[in-house]
Amino acid sequence: MxxxxxxRGARHDYGAxxxxxxxDLDVGAGECVALLGPNGAGKTTLVNQVIGLLPAKAxxxxxxxxxxxxxATRRHLxxxxxxxxxxxxxxxxxxxxxxxxxxxxxxAAAGPVMAELDLTDLAGRRAAxxxxxxxxxxxxxxxxxxDPLLLVLDEPTAGLDVPARKRFWQILAxxxxxxxxxxxxxxxxxxxxxxxxxxVVLDRGRVLAEGTPDELxxxxxxxxxxxxxxxxxxxxxxxxxxxxxRNDGEHVRLGTRSxxxxxxxxxxxDPGLTGLRVEGAGLEEAVAGLxxxxxA
Amino acid sequence: MTVHISGKVFGVELxxxxxxxxxxxxxxxxxxxxxxxxxxxxxxxFGKFSDGGLSSGTTMIATFGAFGVISVVLMNPGIGVAAxxxxxxxxxxxxxxxxxxxxxxxxxxxxxxxxxxxxxxxTATAAVTGALNAPxxxxxxxxxxxVVGALPFALLSLAVGxxxxxxxxxxxxxxxxxxxxxxxxxxxxxxxMPAFFRDVAQFLPTYxxxxxxxxxxxxxxxxxxxxxxxxxxxxxxxLAAVSYRHARS
Numbered sequence: 001m002x003x004x005x006x007x008r009g010a011r012h013d014y015g016a017x018x019x020x021x022x023x024d025l026d027v028g029a030g031e032c033v034a035l036l037g038p039n040g041a042g043k044t045t046l047v048n049q050v051i052g053l054l055p056a057k058a059x060x061x062x063x064x065x066x067x068x069x070x071x072a073t074r075r076h077l078x079x080x081x082x083x084x085x086x087x088x089x090x091x092x093x094x095x096x097x098x099x100x101x102x103x104x105x106x107x108a109a110a111g112p113v114m115a116e117l118d119l120t121d122l123a124g125r126r127a128a129x130x131x132x133x134x135x136x137x138x139x140x141x142x143x144x145x146x147d148p149l150l151l152v153l154d155e156p157t158a159g160l161d162v163p164a165r166k167r168f169w170q171i172l173a174x175x176x177x178x179x180x181x182x183x184x185x186x187x188x189x190x191x192x193x194x195x196x197x198x199x200v201v202l203d204r205g206r207v208l209a210e211g212t213p214d215e216l217x218x219x220x221x222x223x224x225x226x227x228x229x230x231x232x233x234x235x236x237x238x239x240x241x242x243x244x245x246r247n248d249g250e251h252v253r254l255g256t257r258s259x260x261x262x263x264x265x266x267x268x269x270d271p272g273l274t275g276l277r278v279e280g281a282g283l284e285e286a287v288a289g290l291x292x293x294x295x296a
Numbered sequence: 297m298t299v300h301i302s303g304k305v306f307g308v309e310l311x312x313x314x315x316x317x318x319x320x321x322x323x324x325x326x327x328x329x330x331x332x333x334x335x336x337x338x339x340x341x342f343g344k345f346s347d348g349g350l351s352s353g354t355t356m357i358a359t360f361g362a363f364g365v366i367s368v369v370l371m372n373p374g375i376g377v378a379a380x381x382x383x384x385x386x387x388x389x390x391x392x393x394x395x396x397x398x399x400x401x402x403x404x405x406x407x408x409x410x411x412x413x414x415x416x417x418x419t420a421t422a423a424v425t426g427a428l429n430a431p432x433x434x435x436x437x438x439x440x441x442x443v444v445g446a447l448p449f450a451l452l453s454l455a456v457g458x459x460x461x462x463x464x465x466x467x468x469x470x471x472x473x474x475x476x477x478x479x480x481x482x483x484x485x486x487x488x489m490p491a492f493f494r495d496v497a498q499f500l501p502t503y504x505x506x507x508x509x510x511x512x513x514x515x516x517x518x519x520x521x522x523x524x525x526x527x528x529x530x531x532x533x534x535l536a537a538v539s540y541r542h543a544r545s
Contacts, residue, residue: 051391075393085383089319090312101308102394146393 001028004076004149004181005050009059012045012205019045021205022059027150032172032182034192036287037202043185044154046202050183051079051152064149075103078143078180082155086127086135093123096141103146113145116171132159140168150181157191169195193283201290209290213283220289222281223259226251227266228274239265244288251275255285305394306402313406316376327371328410331364332417334483336425339418343427347485350513353427357418358438358509362445363473363482364414366502369446370469372410373403374453378465381458381543396540404450408443415439430513437512445505445525451532458536458543476502501528 005027012020020042027033035043048054049061052068066073086095096110096119114120117137122130127138136156143151151172157165172182172195186192192199193213201209201216209216222243228251229236236252237245241262244255256262259278267273281289335356343353377400380386389399419435422428452472457465477483479493480503486494497503501524508521 053387053390071393071395074391077391077393079388079391081384081388083384084388085385087312087316087380087383087385089316094312094315098308098312099392101304102392104393 011058034196078148099142309402362506374457377457455539
């Protein structure tokens with residue numbers, strides 16, 4: 001598999017704070033790599049180096065062998081940002097056509113991409129007036145119209161409803177089949193689990209773990225205790241052995257390495273506990289566990 | 297091939313900027329209307345007075361014209377780039393395959409037709425009030441000098457736009473524009489102002505731009521003015537580059 005992104009020993013400092021500390025990362029053609037980690041892990045800094053906004057203080061970042069700080073190299077890149085405000089004066093078709101020309105492609109390339117992303121009917125509309133989901137589709141169209149070798153997606157489906165998300169990943173799957181590599185950062189970890197070939201966990205500027213979602217989950221003996229409980233989140237977080245905590249509205253999901261001990265305490269503190277079940281850890285619990293162990 | 301693609305890319309960038317101005321002309325409308333309206337007022341009051349063999353209305357095309365051109369190129373690129381930065385659009389441009397210099401150059405060039413428009417409107421106003429007595433070639437030289445000489449102010453505008461929000465950029469740029477115009481004698485001749493103003497004016501590039509334009513009508517010396525404006529352009533370019541490098545995201 002041809003490598004489209006190669007990061008070697010990337011380092012970056014903000015004053016005395018080391019944001020990246022010798023990160024290695026590869027993305028192959030057609031591969032999707034998810035970059036996960038807590039806030040402040042260095043994800044944004046690494047992404048900014050990959051898209052050419054920041055120089056690596058040490059090490060190297062190469063997109064198909066070229067420096068992304070050079071405009072010609074960025075022709076191989078497509079970027080979707082978490083939130084982008086479009087100019088209030090430009091229309092959808094003008095933005096996609098402009099993106100094509102900027103990437104060195106003919107204006108005519110805009111039409112098929114707009115059709116692919118269901119934007120044809122919106123062609124004459126001002127981009128700033130689109131809904132959140134339509135804006136994300138427009139960004140993706142602008143990223144894809146240059147036929148990039150590497151797509152960098154920063155929280156690309158934030159604000160999208162479920163059908164829109166499904167369509168988004170379907171379009172990306174088609175592009176990946178044609179050889180486009182994807183570097184993804186997201187807080188929706190289930191999404192990473194579903195779409196990523198590999199997951200790279202960053203913490204405090206270093207790669208903490210790397211592998212397929214299944215490999216990362218298998219690396220931890222953790223279990224998830226799921227229940228409906230009257231206990232507050234603060235109390236739950238303080239229970240012995242809890243390594244992660246998530247509240248999905250109805251249930252709480254507690255990641256732990258010792259489910260038996262946790263269950264004993266839980267039942268003692270909340271005799272009214274219902275909906276109790278224990279599952280193997282998901283990717284979210286695995287990532288949380290890895291980070292906790294890395295910090296220990 | 298590279299040149300061809302760069303030309304096409306610049307065309308796209310320029311078209312986007314011009315669309316922005318045409319579709320939302322409010323800001324530019326005021327930056328044109330205000331100087332032209334002031335000019336109309338002053339030229340109707342003092343335009344027929346004599347100023348070294350020329351009518352005051354004619355020399356005011358150089359001095360007030362400098363104010364008008366600076367008003368357009370100082371306000372628009374800077375406020376535009378500040379707004380782009382605030383909405384994340386500048387970042388989108390930075391990560392595209394277009395060198396950022398092309399994007400910024402398009403912002404500056406897009407303002408130039410409007411700068412020329414200000415001058416044409418002022419010239420027409422002077423002609424209508426009967427206060428214009430310069431040959432066409434001299435007037436064209438004034439127009440050329442003012443449009444080209446506006447470059448340092450456009451660069452300064454960008455430097456401000458990289459650092460503050462769009463609202464603050466408008467305030468900061470106005471705070472630069474209005475006092476420097478007054479002290480440079482662009483609104484009223486320096487002869488009518490306190491001596492202190494004349495001393496300060498020598499240090500202002502705004503003064504040297506209007507004097508360079510005036511020299512196209514009077515045949516006065518130009519070297520000092522050209523050198524000051526060149527120096528200002530270099531300093532403003534360096535400021536814009538540093539400001540871009542440390543732009544707030």
